[in-house]
Amino acid sequence: MTEAVIAFENVSKYYLLYHQIVGGVKSFLFHMPRVLKEMRDSKLWVLKDLSFEVYRGEAFAIIGRNGVGKSTLLQLMASVIKCSAGRITVKGTVAPLLGLGSGFHPDLTGRENIIINAMILGMTKREVLRKFDSIVEFSELGEFIDQPLRIYSSGMLARLGFSVVTHTEPDILLVDEVLAVGDQKFRGKCKDRISEFSRKGGTIIIVSHDMGTVKSICDRAMWIENHHISEIGDVDSAVSGYMTACRNTKADNNE
Amino acid sequence: MNLRQNLELLFELTKKEIKIRYKNAFLGILWSLANPLAFALVYYFVFKLIMRSRIENFSLFLITGLFPWQWFANSLILSTSIFISNKSLIKKTMLPKTVLLLASIMNGGVHFLLSVPVVVLFLLLAGKSPSLIWLVGLPAMLIPQFLIILGLSWLFSSINVFFRDLQHLVGVLIQIAFWLTPIVYPHTGIPKSFKIFVFLNPMTPVIISYRQLFLEGRFDIRYWCISLITGLLLSAAGYSVYRKLNWKFAELL
Numbered sequence: 001m002t003e004a005v006i007a008f009e010n011v012s013k014y015y016l017l018y019h020q021i022v023g024g025v026k027s028f029l030f031h032m033p034r035v036l037k038e039m040r041d042s043k044l045w046v047l048k049d050l051s052f053e054v055y056r057g058e059a060f061a062i063i064g065r066n067g068v069g070k071s072t073l074l075q076l077m078a079s080v081i082k083c084s085a086g087r088i089t090v091k092g093t094v095a096p097l098l099g100l101g102s103g104f105h106p107d108l109t110g111r112e113n114i115i116i117n118a119m120i121l122g123m124t125k126r127e128v129l130r131k132f133d134s135i136v137e138f139s140e141l142g143e144f145i146d147q148p149l150r151i152y153s154s155g156m157l158a159r160l161g162f163s164v165v166t167h168t169e170p171d172i173l174l175v176d177e178v179l180a181v182g183d184q185k186f187r188g189k190c191k192d193r194i195s196e197f198s199r200k201g202g203t204i205i206i207v208s209h210d211m212g213t214v215k216s217i218c219d220r221a222m223w224i225e226n227h228h229i230s231e232i233g234d235v236d237s238a239v240s241g242y243m244t245a246c247r248n249t250k251a252d253n254n255e
Numbered sequence: 256m257n258l259r260q261n262l263e264l265l266f267e268l269t270k271k272e273i274k275i276r277y278k279n280a281f282l283g284i285l286w287s288l289a290n291p292l293a294f295a296l297v298y299y300f301v302f303k304l305i306m307r308s309r310i311e312n313f314s315l316f317l318i319t320g321l322f323p324w325q326w327f328a329n330s331l332i333l334s335t336s337i338f339i340s341n342k343s344l345i346k347k348t349m350l351p352k353t354v355l356l357l358a359s360i361m362n363g364g365v366h367f368l369l370s371v372p373v374v375v376l377f378l379l380l381a382g383k384s385p386s387l388i389w390l391v392g393l394p395a396m397l398i399p400q401f402l403i404i405l406g407l408s409w410l411f412s413s414i415n416v417f418f419r420d421l422q423h424l425v426g427v428l429i430q431i432a433f434w435l436t437p438i439v440y441p442h443t444g445i446p447k448s449f450k451i452f453v454f455l456n457p458m459t460p461v462i463i464s465y466r467q468l469f470l471e472g473r474f475d476i477r478y479w480c481i482s483l484i485t486g487l488l489l490s491a492a493g494y495s496v497y498r499k500l501n502w503k504f505a506e507l508l
Binding site: 015075078079080081082094096103105107108112115116119120121122124125148 | 259260263264267268271274275278341343344345346347348349350502505506
């Protein structure tokens with residue numbers, strides 16, 4: 001039961017500030033020695049020396065302020081980016097719910113987008129066709145399914161994206177703030193879907209600012225502050241620690 | 256993801272590209288013929304009627320070089336900025352990035368194949384007819400050309416993530432390369448001192464091969480081999496650059 005599916009060992013991540021070269025060849029060539037030196041020195045540290053494990057079947061929350069590196073953590077888990085130091089082990093398939101519907105094209109219909117999106121996320125064509133009806137049904141799009149995506153509302157897009165991702169049946173689901181969209185009813189449905197996924201033994205990592213969601217869904221929580229893990233373990237205690245820290249900064253600012 | 260799955264995905268993405276291109280256009284796929292034809296018409300007007308080129312069947316001569324060139328030029332321009340235009344896919348999914356490049360090149364290839372009937376039409380108008388050797392020569396030529404485009408696409412698209420200037424530069428380079436390729440002139444009449452520039456160009460043997468194939472029904476294995484070797488070398492070079500750089504894309508986009 002307590003097998004670790006994600007293990008971070010002393011993981012650090014920094015970004016080199018590449019803006020000088022991305023900014024254009026001209027400024028790069030003119031100031032080459034200085035730029036190269038600056039690039040080496042200007043590391044933007046996001047995470048420093050993080051070690052933690054996520055166990056099979058649990059719902060794990062990552063909380064913290066904007067910009068502390070929560071999304072970076074998810075990207076590391078999805079191996080979209082590499083860590084600068086340390087070691088990350090991930091067992092099983094990962095479905096990144098990082099910003100839904102990446103790869104959707106506004107001129108294609110819902111039907112066409114489902115097929116492309118699901119295949120980008122790693123399904124075979126046969127799997128998609130087999131699950132097609134279930135995907136459409138869950139998304140509640142009805143007859144809109146044959147309309148081009150550009151006429152969809154943002155809620156409809158989120159529903160479609162969520163439906164496709166959860167149908168890829170991954171071992172690990174990464175959820176980044178997506179539950180903030182959709183109406184009350186759909187949010188409820190998403191939560192049900194996530195708990196069902198979790199009951200079936202799937203592992204979920206959630207990044208959210210909605211403490212209600214975190215408390216109702218998650219088994220454990222990790223609070224990131226100042227590049228480090230500030231607290232990990234019990235959801236209530238991590239959430240209240242984070243909330244207190246937030247209130248204190250607010251109070252400081254008001255003085 | 257295994258190979259079969261990737262191929263399936265490639266097929267689906269190529270289909271998507273083609274669909275998107277003509278989704279809202281009434282005349283649909285016909286536009287893919289209109290574009291190269293318009294080009295051919297302009298060049299015909301300039302070179303045959305104004306500059307009075309003495310090449311016989313000039314329009315036929317022209318399109319046999321121009322159509323394969325357009326595959327090269329259009330795909331390369333699209334590919335150079337492909338990672339930037341598909342930012343969200345790179346940052347948020349584990350999609351093998353090369354599939355995006357392949358789909359864009361295949362898309363160009365499909366349009367090239369769609370323009371072959373136009374070549375046949377012009378051939379018939381000139382009182383000639385297509386040759387059976389096309390059945391071997393045409394598929395054979397697709398391979399080296401594909402490799403040349405892929406190699407350069409790997410190279411340019413990877414570097415373009417770091418130096419965004421490149422996508423503008425590529426447009427200019429392609430303009431220059433167009434005139435350094437025997438498209439509006441035959442490769443036989445080039446002055447000696449310029450020959451080196453034309454033959455340093457990877458597309459030159461490709462265009463010569465296509466032209467021999469279309470116009471003379473001749474498939475010269477030597478030009479094909481040169482094209483293939485060029486393609487393999489460019490692919491190897493492009494891939495090694497791509498492999499070195501690609502893991503940083505998600506951070507930079």
